[in-house]
Amino acid sequence: MRRFAELLDRLSYTAARNAKLRLLADYFRDTPDPDRGWALAALTGRLDFGAAKPAMIRALIESRVDPTLFRWSYDYVGDMAETVALIWPDDSGARDQPTLGAVVDHLSRAGRVEASRLVADWLDALDATGRWALLKLITGGLRVGVSARLAKTALAQRGAVPLEEIEEVWHGVTPPFVPLFAWLDGDAGPPVIDLRRAFRPLMLATPLDEAELDRLDPAAFRAEWKWDGIRVQLAAGGGEARLFSRSGDDITTAFPDLMERADFEAVLDGELLVARDGEIAPFNDLQQRLNRKKVTAKTLEDFPAHLRVYDILFHGDEDLRARSFDERRARLEAWHAEENPARIDLSPLLDFGDWDALQALRNDARANAIEGLMLKRGDSPYVAGRPKGPWFKWKRDALTLDTVLMYAQRGHGKRSSLYSDYTFGAWRPREGTGEGTGEGDAEEGDELVPVGKAYFGFTDAELLQLDKWIRDNTTERFGPVRAVKPGLVFEVAFDAVQRSKRHKSGVALRFPRIHRIRWDKPAAEADRVVTLEALIQG
């Protein structure tokens, strides 16, 4: 556990990619099985402990330290796991530290009561960094700035096996990955796995820099709509079918309406959507189907799942990924015509002569479920990862709106001393006055109602300015939240407007972020709720 804690500690402070890779590679080289495998699982999000919940940790600490001192400490530190790690009575050295393997092994078999006892014993045995690492590990959420891709890159740096081959087997191997490490060490061949219904890493697009368009040949590219759903991979064969999210999570059981009829032999790449009679529903509807393990008959009926495919990776046992996009497209169309599968249709290719024509298409794209365009080279093979050049995403321009800062909340982690989370509002006639159209500048009788919340889109220097402004203009305080006088305008960018029952305004913004801070603009000139209502989709 000590080495793992040191690794997380160093990673959490290291920004440079190469330095992170060195830390990871050294760790994987020097740490024995199974600990290094469990560490890899933790870093790549493949560990989940149901038994250890934040509430349990809180109960443990409250039985050990003065609650007043704990509260002040948490308020100061801003992170529960860290506060507990720091404040836990220090008795380290009195007992042997557990290994990472032992922690995983015991905790995965423990019930709730047993887990609580185990965790308390480990916290007693570890030092502050060890306690922090343990708590991050068991509550899920290491947040040390390491993506699964980076961890795998560190494995590939050992030289024996290239990254692409590691990616290829990744979803067929399981923690603690002993055969994988044996292969990487050169002590064994590749792990033996059944790849037929395994997740294949996706090919991703890079954002298009419009300045580059002139250097690209329109004839070399194919265009599709960029659908506003979630990217999935459907792998079917041998009478079984699985649906994976873009990160490789198996989400099959949440979509029986789609999967029960997938009785073909192919691996498809496409967008998961909700559609009624061929009509795509807003993303909001799809959200009713996401993050649920079980679905009711009513949900299935109200929010029917649909797959819009744009690529085929395997047909039967034939791997098509090395073929060009055009060849795969032809195979995809042929396959679709032959199978005519239920609830699966093709994402159409768009006709365009030159970039201007495409630009015009993109500008008109305000329909439901369209986020913009995808550009794919006709000669591009299907390559895992995010290669720059073959595929581009060209999102339509964001919408913007002038809103007024209403509440600010202290951030957590890095921003725990700064007011960094902002709730902003738009004007509307005060309830009960019922006068006028509610257009134009705010007047007496108008009120602000919250329409969204954002915590990024500004620089560190702006954050300091905002923090100061908030402290100088506070009207009320509620714990970590301050209400401020309506005096600061944020130009907020967002992708769409949806109806919301949570907000008093009845509307909510999708993906809001601070676009510009309008220090210059009077709050009365900010936008009104009616302006947002006009943008609602669906």
Added chain:
Amino acid sequence: MTSVRPQSQLPESWLKVTSRGLYCEPGDFYVDPHRPVGRAVITHGHGDHARPGNRAVLATPATLAIMRKRFGKDAGGALDEMAYCARREIGGVGVSFRPAGHVLGSAQVVLEWQGCRIVVSGDYKRRPDPTCAPFEVVPCDVFITEATFGLPVFRHPPAEEEIAKLLAARQQFPERAVLVGAYALGKAQRVIALLRQAGYDRPLWIHGALQGLCDLYRAFGVELGELRPATGAAKKELAGEIVLAPPGALTDRWSRRLPDPITAMASGWMRVRARARQRGAELPLILSDHADWDELTQTVREVGAPEIWVTHGNEEALVHYANSIGRRGRALALIGRGDEGGEDEQEATTEPAEA
């Protein structure tokens, strides 16, 4: 001391909080005044305790040497040295110094008047430090303490572990320099001495701002080994070397002369991750010259004082603790310290320079 003291003998009747700092009325002098006064008694040489321009100054020989080095002619009018353990009467008030273990020359000021003893501890720590005399417990009626790290989350790990972290990072990245941000008075010399204790005998490279105080420490008999100026050294020469600079230089253009430096920051604030990130530390070293929570509470217990006055830092928690063990805890609202929202303000804007 009788159990019922007349009003005039309450400690707050002769040692008062004023706009210039702590004022001893019968002796007519201030302890660590933050504005120029007639007579000042100074606990130690850090800038928030020792200020220039007082007409008369009483301090330990090392503290006066530090003040002369920093302020030159402005160090004060009459500079009066007094060694640890010597005693002086000023206006009937007994004044003596005991080591505070904070930095070279740092002293607790022991004040005695009409049978009552008040200890103004200044800044202090309880851990061994090869560069200064260790803190001495002085039993007293009133103990005045700092509370810089006055929350139980602050528990400094053993200094040797932090130094080992520094040496391990240097080995793991031999092509990079390790740049240690350390306050010029006390912390820098302590880091150097700790590295020497750990057996590190290569030359250490220092920023020009550290030279004068390193020389002064040596003149007072502190061994620092070979020090070389980092300014002017070739970039290649500094790969795999340890360089020390004041915290302000870490993000300054000055640091661009170093080969891809690993930025290490030596401070007690490094215990809290958000603080360490705000300082841009890649290698936070939890090394402090201030007492941590355990040392503060240990000291409050050991001095046996029925009254604990807390000057600065997270005073509410230490007052809470003192009350919980039956002492009378009181926060002194010294001018220039934060208000109720001040804890945050202070973190966000002030240099935790002397932590």
